[in-house]
Amino acid sequence: MKSKIKIVLLFLVAVVSITAFNVLKKDSTKYNKIKQIESSQSEDKINQESFSDYLQKVSDDTNKKCPMTVDENTRLDNTLVLSGNTIQYNYTLVNFEKGSVDIDLIEKEFTNIILNDVRTNPGLKIFRDKNITMSYYYKDMNGDFVYNYKVTPDLYK
Template identity: 45%
Template sequence: MKEEENKKKKGKTFGIIVGIIAFAVSYLVVQYFFKNEVASELKNAVIELNKQAPIQIDDFTRLDSAASVGKTKFIYYYTLVNSLKAEVDLDTVNKYTTPAIIKSVKENDDLKPFRKNNITLDYSYFDKNGEFVMNIAVTPDLYKK
């Protein structure tokens, strides 16, 4: 029973952390974003963010880099610095973290340019050994509901 409570607590904490991460990184990106042509501005945002990377977001998460694909996708690459892939409970992520990220994208005023231009935001997570853990894609149909 105590182990289940610990998992729930970790899941909630993880969700809150990811929401904070989304807000902090979004603020950095939007400063350099959407002044002219979308694809060009996405590339510029990537360059500026990558100049500052890696960025230790909190005790558990580090933003390593960003990338863009055309004029429709922006990708954040994170490392869960204290976790191994086997330790990440994907059910907890789907229950708490994904909805928190979607809510942040919907409500964060700094992300308005992303929403206005129908940008998909991908959050790719890797464990402390660099092994892929998960990807959370926030598409326009998710944040415009």
């Protein structure tokens, strides 16, 4: 039974990370296209917008879609822009209680999946270029904290 939970959890974690990165990639791609159009119109106008404003726009756009069902076990509740150039994705594991989640398995497998995607996903290039920290915060079905993984620039560069 515990092995089955581990397999389900690993699958869940992979799906969550892929979905989160796809949402981010879509928003980042949209932003990049807008920036290219603006650059042809006015380079000065582009320089006026800070990257913090961009992060807030990404967060606001994502939050308009939330809560978002990622899969049968995971829901993206919202995103937050935190100090220190950090964007945090807040998830709920809707079918799991904290005691049934194998934290060691998450640390061993899940973090490698996320880190690899952050390092290689073309949609996250703008985040890598701007040294953004991406935080993935998970709570269980009762709202209890389960796990938080922060991907900092020193990890992905």
